[in-house]
Amino acid sequence: MTEKSYLQKIEEHKGIILKVVNLYADDLEDRKDLYQEIILQSWHAYPRFEGSSKFSTWLYRISLNVALTFLNKRKKVEKIKEGSTTDIFVEPHELSERADFLYRAIKQLAEIDRSIIMLHLDGFNNTEISEIIGISKGNTNVKLHRIKQQLATILNQK
Template identity: 70%
Template sequence: MIEKSYLEKLEEHKGIIYKMVNLYADNDEDRKDLYQEIISQSWSAYPRFKGEAKFSTWLYKISLNVSLSFLSKQKKLTQIRDHDEFNSYFEPPELSERADWLYRCIKQLSEIDRGIIMLHLDGFTNTEISEMTGISRNSTNVKLHRIKQQLTTLLTGK
């Protein structure tokens, strides 16, 4: 029953994982490894999910932490056991040319800034972003302002 509940919620929010994977991994093999690691970590933590936060918020926090750990190691993670139910989820959607361009610009930001802007673009409040990243609300406000300036420069070339 727990597995079914987890898989249903995961199916509903798998876009969160795709975003993180596309932002923090540069090739297909690393994307698959990172995706599997996020699935593994979230599955392991799911029994402790109390519902005090939205599932999407909880999944973002896990995805961001796993992605940042992935980058800090700078090596491929060990493959987890194959789970047919989980592997079938990795069919990344095709990105439009504009979305692909936006992802390329966001990937030029620092690791933590990538996560912050994705949380912001997905509608999380600055307070929620602050709680998920462990950065003070004021610092989050300042960081978001600077990130938007950087992205404007990257996107417009000015």
């Protein structure tokens, strides 16, 4: 496993990292920090990538784990700062109006639910989602059904 092969795979799957970053980081500095942290952690883990799963599945798992850790650290910092709020990030020029609407709805979901729906929207089947998230396939099926209902409710309120 060489640096060249790693960089090539990261470039091919850059969209995965960007999706995770956009769903879990609100401002530009946080997005930059999270992106760099995902790259760093995936580079450290790359020698242990055995190829038993697709690279995209492996990268999603790393990205989501790093994002959730990042988010937990941010929450601790925000508790220290009284009254701080963050706006939902979506750059208007980067997303269509419909995609912007959907991103905003997804941002209202619980952290794990965001991960599940994002993977589903990216075409992963429920078995793959359960492997990436680390929950049973049955639990994934139930959660996905409930997430869809919750999103429908959110989207219909607007």
